[in-house]
Amino acid sequence: MFRVFVSGREAQVDEGATAAQVLKGSKAVAARVDGRLVDLATALAPDSKIEPVGFDSEDGRDIYWHSASHLMAQAVKQLFPDAKVAIGPAIPEGFYYDFEVKTPFTEDDLRAIEKRMRLLSKKRISVEHKWLPRDEALRLFKDRGEDYKLEIIEGIPEKRISVYEQGDFVDLCRGPHVPDTGRIKAVKLLSVAGAYWHGDEKNRMLSRIYGIAFPDAEQLERYIENLEEAKRRDHRKLGPELDLFSFHEEAGPGLMFWHPKGATVRRMIQHYWEAEHLKAGYQLVVSPHIARSGLWHTSGHYDHFRESMYTIPTGEEEEYVLKPMNCPGHMLIYRSRVHSYRELPLRMGEWGVVYRNERSGTLHGAMRVRGITQDDAHIFCTENQVESEVQGVVELTLRMLRTFGFERFSVDLSVRDPDNTEKYMGNDEQWQVAEKALVAVLERLKLPYKRAEGEAVFYGPKIDIKLLDALGREWQCPTCQFDFNLGDRFDLLYVGEDGRHHRVYLVHRTVLGGIERFMGILVEHYGGNFPTWLAPVQARVMAVTDSQNEYAHRVFELFREGDVRVEIDSRNDKIGYKISEAERLKIPYMLVVGGREVEKQTVSLRKHREGDLGVLPIDKALKRIQEDGAVPVPR
RNA sequence: GCCCAUGUAGCUCAGUCGGUAGAGCACUUCCUUGGUAAGGAAGAGGUCGUCGGUUCGAUUCCGACCGUGGGCUCCA
Numbered sequence A: 001m002f003r004v005f006v007s008g009r010e011a012q013v014d015e016g017a018t019a020a021q022v023l024k025g026s027k028a029v030a031a032r033v034d035g036r037l038v039d040l041a042t043a044l045a046p047d048s049k050i051e052p053v054g055f056d057s058e059d060g061r062d063i064y065w066h067s068a069s070h071l072m073a074q075a076v077k078q079l080f081p082d083a084k085v086a087i088g089p090a091i092p093e094g095f096y097y098d099f100e101v102k103t104p105f106t107e108d109d110l111r112a113i114e115k116r117m118r119l120l121s122k123k124r125i126s127v128e129h130k131w132l133p134r135d136e137a138l139r140l141f142k143d144r145g146e147d148y149k150l151e152i153i154e155g156i157p158e159k160r161i162s163v164y165e166q167g168d169f170v171d172l173c174r175g176p177h178v179p180d181t182g183r184i185k186a187v188k189l190l191s192v193a194g195a196y197w198h199g200d201e202k203n204r205m206l207s208r209i210y211g212i213a214f215p216d217a218e219q220l221e222r223y224i225e226n227l228e229e230a231k232r233r234d235h236r237k238l239g240p241e242l243d244l245f246s247f248h249e250e251a252g253p254g255l256m257f258w259h260p261k262g263a264t265v266r267r268m269i270q271h272y273w274e275a276e277h278l279k280a281g282y283q284l285v286v287s288p289h290i291a292r293s294g295l296w297h298t299s300g301h302y303d304h305f306r307e308s309m310y311t312i313p314t315g316e317e318e319e320y321v322l323k324p325m326n327c328p329g330h331m332l333i334y335r336s337r338v339h340s341y342r343e344l345p346l347r348m349g350e351w352g353v354v355y356r357n358e359r360s361g362t363l364h365g366a367m368r369v370r371g372i373t374q375d376d377a378h379i380f381c382t383e384n385q386v387e388s389e390v391q392g393v394v395e396l397t398l399r400m401l402r403t404f405g406f407e408r409f410s411v412d413l414s415v416r417d418p419d420n421t422e423k424y425m426g427n428d429e430q431w432q433v434a435e436k437a438l439v440a441v442l443e444r445l446k447l448p449y450k451r452a453e454g455e456a457v458f459y460g461p462k463i464d465i466k467l468l469d470a471l472g473r474e475w476q477c478p479t480c481q482f483d484f485n486l487g488d489r490f491d492l493l494y495v496g497e498d499g500r501h502h503r504v505y506l507v508h509r510t511v512l513g514g515i516e517r518f519m520g521i522l523v524e525h526y527g528g529n530f531p532t533w534l535a536p537v538q539a540r541v542m543a544v545t546d547s548q549n550e551y552a553h554r555v556f557e558l559f560r561e562g563d564v565r566v567e568i569d570s571r572n573d574k575i576g577y578k579i580s581e582a583e584r585l586k587i588p589y590m591l592v593v594g595g596r597e598v599e600k601q602t603v604s605l606r607k608h609r610e611g612d613l614g615v616l617p618i619d620k621a622l623k624r625i626q627e628d629g630a631v632p633v634p635r
Numbered sequence B: 001g002c003c004c005a006u007g008u009a010g011c012u013c014a015g016u017c018g019g020u021a022g023a024g025c026a027c028u029u030c031c032u033u034g035g036u037a038a039g040g041a042a043g044a045g046g047u048c049g050u051c052g053g054u055u056c057g058a059u060u061c062c063g064a065c066c067g068u069g070g071g072c073u074c075c076a
Helices: A058-079 A107-122 A134-143 A147-154 A217-233 A235-241 A260-279 A293-299 A327-335 A383-403 A428-444 A515-526 A546-561 A575-584 A595-600 A618-628
Strands: A002-006 A009-013 A030-033 A036-038 A049-053 A094-100 A128-133 A160-166 A169-172 A186-196 A205-214 A245-247 A256-258 A282-284 A290-292 A310-312 A320-322 A346-355 A371-381 A409-415 A450-453 A462-468 A474-483 A493-495 A501-503 A505-514 A539-543 A566-569 A589-593 A602-607 A611-617
Touching (some): A049 A058, A058 A094, A058 A186, A205 A217, A260 A383, A260 A505, A371 A515, A383 A428, A409 A428, A428 A474, A474 A515, A595 A602, A595 A611
Parallel strands (some): A409 A450
Antiparallel strands (some): A094 A205, A160 A169, A310 A320, A474 A505
């Protein structure tokens, strides 16, 4: 007998007791012993501290989904003995496993695999951990023809190799795992997709199956309901439904057409953006869409960004380039005269439309397009202004995101790929100094962030902020980037206090990112229910019968003169029908006028998703909507 | 670009084992004048994504291409 601590409480256990025994009765899928995640079958040492790890925790879900991926691999190997397993991790929502198969899986295969998984789950096959000597592990996977596992073992330096065995299936794995397959209860395989081995497009394409699993069927049902709710919020559905924007095969993929309503939302965003930026000391400029290719050689884009650029042969003159970025234009504006240190920091902003020949398979609704409107800006400053400028950008960004109601986003510190530094501009010292400045800002603002190696752009490290779409996928929107490249290439200088020329430091940034993408995110974020200040139509006047149409028109005119974006519905339909349509179109305010309102010169006000707000005099209703619909003004 | 799926009316979807198509909603007209989420009737609307092949005949079978979706890679 010795003592252990179970969730902080002391307990006496026999020699050889396992985590499973002391956690009996809990819904643990694994255990945390002295801070380390382990299998429930792990034998305990004296004085160890044991905590249950359940599906209700992130670690627990991770283990659970990882185990589900093993179960899926077991089912696949039984149904498709020729399939070779590659890797099968848990992901934030569910799991996947990659297989090499002669013919990729079909939807029908998925159903069959799912069925086999349920069968294997019912058998409650125990999942056992083993340490194998290196050569034995190599032999095991060689005998089974698992080439990918052999390759993975090659990359593991240790002498002993960790494997998990469940019945006829063995997988190379660090674990931990659930104790038996019976734990994996409610499974749904969601999709098949191609994926390159090691994520490198030079490698063979594997067949990937995505799935999700829960300890009980009700949770799975809820998950599927949530997926369907997310589909209702999808900007590709709401965009056309609310008449915001469209794409046209005839025009080409990835080119967004902003309809009057979408363009109105965009204009409101821009009004607000300009107010914030002028307040923050930005100067706004406009630059042309095309420029001689020489400019793009100077900037380095011709060498580093060529495959994304559209070029325009002109016949007699030199080739032109349709701008994929706004930077070179801003560099020219800066360089058009001598600047004193007194002018710095100089913040130059533009809603610049850029075109990029994105690979066809990467396009995605409004989120990934070929014609991108960037709310771009370049900050020209001295070395010791850089940090406060970056901080200013991040603070401006957070303030603006709050205005749009974004609470959930993730922050990345994108740095060089340490194994491949030659594809970047700038020297080691520059990168270190820049990274230090970015980290200092993130820490001063207490922003939790993730270091993302290899995510930097060729000209410098950056802070990226990612917003979530309805399905929880991340999309990079705001970004704040160091630029070691253009200052040198364009020889950008300022005259310092000492009367000498100095090189400017350059920060490149966007707050919204691409407006097309931001619009897509915004539609999904609000589920199409724009706040009144952004709503393309803020109010709709509707008469109860057509004998009030004249009065309705007068109300309509009064609101229009009061700068409310108002429509009138004078169709020959019942009021219930008109309201139903206005609700469907997500118009914030409905102004119902019937005989009683005509008599008293009032309107009956109804709010979208809230219902009847009662009868008000016209001017009161107008004032209310004007106040609710005002573009937020920065303090 | 790569893998898989998919493309029928403005939208959501039926359908034809090969003989040139149908519903609901939306639209137009008429009836109805109705008080807070869908009143009724009629009409109009489709080169069945595009181009080729097989066939007496293709929207249907085959192929290529284009678009869209889910991923991979790439990126705001």
